[in-house]
Amino acid sequence: MANVKVAVRVRPLSKRENAEEGRIIVEVDNKVAKVRNIKVDNRLDGPWDSREKIVAFSFDYCYWSIDPEDPKYASQEVVFQDLGTSVLSGAFKGYNICLFAYGQTGSGKTYTMMGTPASVGLTPRICEGLFSRQDDYSEQPASCRVEVSFLEIYNERVRDLLKQSDHKKPYTLRVREHPETGPYVQGLSQHLVTDYKQVVGLLEEGIAKRITAATHIHDASSRSHAIFTIHYTQAILENNLPSEIASKINLVDLAGSERADPSYCKDRITEGANINKSLVTLGIVISTLAQNSQMFSSCQSINSITSEGDSSPVGSHTTGSVSGTRRQAYIPYRDSILTWLLKDSLGGNSKTIMVARISLNQCLFFIYSHLSCQLQLQ
Template identity: 45%
Template sequence: MSDKIKVAVRVRPFNRRELELATENVIEMNDSQTILKYPATLDKMERKPPKMFAFDHCFYSTDPVAENFASQELVFKDVGRDILDNAFQGYNACIFAYGQTGSGKSYTMMGNQENKGIIPRLCDELFASIAAKQTDELNYKVEVSYMEIYNEKVHDLLDPKTSKQSLKVREHNVLGPYVDGLSQLAVTSFMMRFFDASLES
């Protein structure tokens, strides 16, 4: 594991409202660099110089016909696969998706049936790797939890009885932080419909 933390940024396509407003695209991406251009002003004054930002990964997902278009598969290849490889080497890992409502977090992480996101792709490869590695002497056990943090409250998305109740985050003197009462289910495969139902709850 070369880096402890990697930061990736992704730009989504325009939504219907943005298209109706003829919104100007002010973002360009080139490898690990994101360029933010100032939009043209009504008085047609000269634009301010663009701002440039560097990240570990920049995913341009605005235009599918663009040469540098970043598909769901590419995002997983560059971000998700390292997470899985490191997990098999004994490292804990976390993917933190951050952005305002409508910015594309759910699509990037979960996707849909036609374009799977990071989580279903990671799970598919996880269980495929387990099937290839497992022997009579070596067994694997996979448990899953699924929670939502919203307005500083934690909800269990896998337990309908407690999904509306706020769970407490506590600190263990050896294991560190944990969510008290969060369900952990043993699984042997990834069930997209199950997660779809959780997202709708």
Template identity: 35%
Template sequence: MCEGRENFKVAVRVRPRLPNEVPSGFLQCVEADLVHNTVVANKPILKKASSRIGIDDFGEFVRPEPSQTQSFTYDVVLGKDSSQQDVFLRCASDIVKSVINGYNGSIIASGQTSSGKTYTIAGTKEEPGIIPRAAQIIFSQIGSYSNPAGQYLVRTSYLQIYNEKISDLLEPSRENLKIREDGCGGVFVETLSEHVVRDAEEIMALIKRGTRLRATNVTRMNKESSRSHAVFTIIIEHGKDDGHGGMAVTIGKLRLVDLAGSERLDVDAESKLQEETKNINVSLHNFTKVVTALTTPGVKYIPYRDSKLTRILQDCLGGNCKTTMIATIAPTSECYIETINTLKFAKRAKNIRNIAQVNEDMSEKALISSYQSEIKRLKLQLQERSSGTDIDYIKLLQERQEEQREKEEVKTKLEMQQKLADEAQAEKTKLISRIRELEDKSLCGLSVPGGASKRGASW
């Protein structure tokens, strides 16, 4: 396999016919060969002419001649009976595990409106897609590691590109966000919110919250068509002891991309829908231009800057990333033209070369490093304050004990003085009583019964 070829793979998923397509007379014009990873497209031929394209006016189709078939081979082909688990195992599982180990990875779903992109990426509650399965694998694998020196931190973001404007699906007030360069050859979306998550359930809660805000509209092909490109990003930081008292950090980034569907412009549609379709088609055209430039020998300039989508996905297309592009197609004759365009685009994308390498980061980009530094600083601060508090407490205790001793001494002195005062008072009272007694006796001794003299007799 050519260098870099293993880092960019292309899968095609052929969805089954929908219930409303079966009674409409549409033949299945696509056949999937899962053994040889081949898709065969049969060009439909009308028995009668049709004045316009519509569900009721296609006429009856006949099987084409062999000369009117086209065959395409890809890395992976999934048919109408392929389960969501099959899709995850063959298209996403290895990439998710690589991201846990510090690589960049991306899964990009592209294709016509109503061909199964959102179903493939997000799925339903009963049949979960790539995002919920990836979340389960990430936290299951992290939880299985028993290395006490290793620490993981997982954070997420969720954005949409609608009419060439970037908005934060998790913080609705953040709209028309700007793309900036990070100084290391990469880009980031300025002020896009990131949310630390602790388990798969928290990821799914964020997905549910953000998806409710995603732009949708009713189109000819889909009653709830996604009218924006959506990019859900999971960043996994792994920090472990570097053996020198520091922390070695790897940062893996997983982008899960659900592109808006390509669709023919409906001249009868309302102006808002026409504007949406126009912007979607221009964005997808620029996406195709980047793929074409990357796969054309001798081309040096890659027009990443021509659209917000290609600028954000710059690493995924020809950069430091392990990427799988899943092209989803509808099997019916009504969708034949878009199906052929998708198959041709996917065939060209097979020639993209990515060079993936582990992202080792010791800078402030690593949130876990920032957290560890802050924790260390706070612990040191706590230790210093705790130590100072102990010293102050001992000193205060000693002072209080000294004060208590002094109080006891003062109390003893006061009690002694009080005792002396009481004794003195008692003695004083005794003396006064004695004096009065003597005085009384003296006065009594001066009275002579029956006599009138007050001078008394001579003893």
């Protein structure tokens, strides 16, 4: 699936992980991430144990963000130059773009997407690029219109982060689907912005309203998925005729996945169940898109071979097209609010970038394995 890129970014051990004497099991070598299975290291080698000690995974990008003094260190700027510029170039060409950060609670997703005042993340940098770096990506000058919205999905319900809502019923927005333009949130506010400062102000306003809570892993864990959407429209002259190029950029800071803990209260368990449900659905959607893409490519190859066979002498028997006998798998976009809203940015005229945040510690290995299984079909 050529329109999907996957990046892995490794963060250093946290204070809690250092206190628990967490072991380093992840290494990065160019575009390959290697994970050491320490359970095998602690056992005697024998013919009955077929598990590997080190398993390697290949990705489009691997970032080692551990020590700023390390020559291999990948800063926020390095990540932007690889991923952010891809988003900008795709948007200027009229593609719908989806960039999201995936990982366990406390793995650094919000840092990658939003950053800090001293180390700005992908979302502000991409917004800045829309206003200040158009000439670097577009072939011809154009006037543009930029509108933004900011929402969060909490327990499969939607709230506008840029609009004052009723404190008793803050989650009153409903997701609808237009027959031509696709899914949308009814009543979601759209804000016209003309410069980067306005975007930063709206980002700060929305981030301050997000739902957070303390967990065993992180003191201020995001308990909701946040989607910052940019509608970017360019007015251009094509063959001396006025026309428009419209694109949508979805920048998603996903809530952290985690294992259920019996010590949590009922509300926290419900939150975690809804978070994991939407993340599993996202993985299924991406995996199904990859399978359908492979099926489409294989059918095209078979049809090409069949077309060549049609030129055989009269009377010879040729195999007909088999593309009609292979149905593409159903893509369950509507199984979660998250995938439903991202429908037009995951399939069709779109490009998708996933940033998987992981730690050096073993506690994040299950996310790494799950992510690789979902994307190995691409």
